[in-house]
Amino acid sequence: MSSEAPGIGTWSYTVNMAFEIPIAVAAILGNLLVMFAVYKNRHLRSVTNSFIVSLAVADFLVGLVGIPFALITNANVSMDRYLCLFLNSFIVVLTQISIFSLLAIAVDRYFAVVSPLKYRRIANTKRALCVIAVTWVAAFAVGLVPVMGWHLEPDDNSCNFVTIIDMKYMVYFNFFGFVLPPLIIMLFIYIKIFNVVRQQIKQISKTVVAANDDEMARHLSMLTVKEGKAARALAIVIILFAICWLPVHFLNTISLFCKNLHIPYVLLLMAIILSHANSAMNPLIYAYSNREFRRTFKKIIASCAVCKYLKSKGWTLGLTTSMEFTEASVTALPVRNNVLNRTTLLIPTTPMITQKQNSSPNGIRAIENQTLVSMV
Structure with missing residues (x-):
């Protein structure tokens, strides 16, 4: 990935559009479904789901504006330099919103499992909205740094990510500073969560044997298993995020440290497509792992599709x-x-x-x- 214009060909650009457009549509519709489900179903209006909605909004914007911006810049069209900087920086902003939202979800689940009584006392929607506001402001501050001055000066007015965004910013500042550390923190948080859940299950078993109370055993077991399942589902979300986004950051790092190594632009496009595909995956995970989300999704889809079809008939x-x-x-x-x-x-x-x-x-x-x- 050199500083020269990549010169993506017509065939590569067509293939890129063939992948990106369905991903954009899926990201828009899927995350709209998540937001609408939480809005309509009061049982889904929890503190954790507030952060999930924040993540869904970011993924929705990836499909609505992030992918179109990427397609425009991949076309090597001529445009104003600052407009080009904003188009290329905005997808970084959305990535940071996703990362900070996932970190907030991990911390939320940690306290819900480790200190459930204290969590129920201090966790509320107002505090969650304050945290969400902080994550969005921080994401814009991190992602719009190139617009503030840390960028390359292309030789012409053509707009492309690798010709205007400095790889030193992407690697040293963005990846090493605000992508990799949160992912590592989340890894340790979920390891701690699963260890605590395992210990709680063992403790419940001992308590049940001592008290000989089947009703209490069933209640405690249900609560522990519920928290464990929620943590497992959200851990899958984070793992998929890492799988989808780390390749493009690894390619950026290789291009910075191995300047003599030529990385085909098509390979970079594949990594970018994989990162964008992550925005369409989360609704599927929620539907698969959460019964309330799944039930609400079915009802929304039925009311929107079946009823309109019957009405037309x-x-x-x-x-x-x-x-x-x-x-x-x-x-x-x-x-x-x-x-x-x-x-x-x-x-x-x-x-x-x-x-x-x-x-x-x-x-x-x-x-x-x-x-x-x-x-x-």
């Missing part, structure tokens, strides 16, 4: 589904009872879908083909 929902995902708010439907010659109320316990029919001469709509649709 002439079907209407017979009730309004509560977006709090706790129960369905039922709309009573007047149904003509031909036997008793009176109108009664049909109140289903699950969403009912009725097909529109022409009104009967006496003004009462006949409701036929009543179909119960499970929202689970």
Whole structure:
């Protein structure tokens, strides 16, 4: 990765777009789903999920603006120098937001497991929002350093990452200063968490044997296993982040210390695509590892896709589904009872879908083909 313009060819750029565009779409839709799920389901509005939403916003912005910015700069188009600096620096900002959010999640889980009583007393949404604000401000301060002056001076007006961003900044300041240390800290935090969970399980077993209380044993075991599963899922998020982002930083480091070694720009593009793909992975992890996220995702997708399709086919929902995902708010439907010659109320316990029919001469709509649709 030299200071010369990489000169990416048309074929390479086309392949790059073929990978980047689906990743961008997946990152946008998946992380929108995460944000919408936390907004609509009050059971997901926890302190930890506040940091997860912060991470989802950063990943959403990667798909919405980060990847388009990368495609623009890879095209070697001519533009203003400071605009070029901002486009290339903004993806660094989003990376730092992700790292700081993951670090905040790790610290949050550490105190939740190690000092659960103290954690429940001091952890609240207001403090979480303050931490999130600090992480975003710090990320912008770190990522926009090239705009403030630490950058290269290209020979022409063409805009490309390696011709305007100084690799000394990327390696010494960004990687060694604000990427690698947080990842190492998170590694030790999760090792500590898993050790504490293991010790707690052993202690619970001893307590149960001494007290001979099956109910207490079941309760304590459920709490410990729940925290352990949450920590394991979030550890997977961090591991995938490291797998996806370390290759591009390793290539930057090699290019800085081995100046005579030519690294093909196509290899760098592959590492960049892998780093961008990380933004589309986290929603899949949440859906796989968290039952509440999975259940909420299913309901949102069903309400957004199935219901619109049924509506386009002439079907209407017979009730309004509560977006709090706790129960369905039922709309009573007047149904003509031909036997008793009176109108009664049909109140289903699950969403009912009725097909529109022409009104009967006496003004009462006949409701036929009543179909119960499970929202689970």
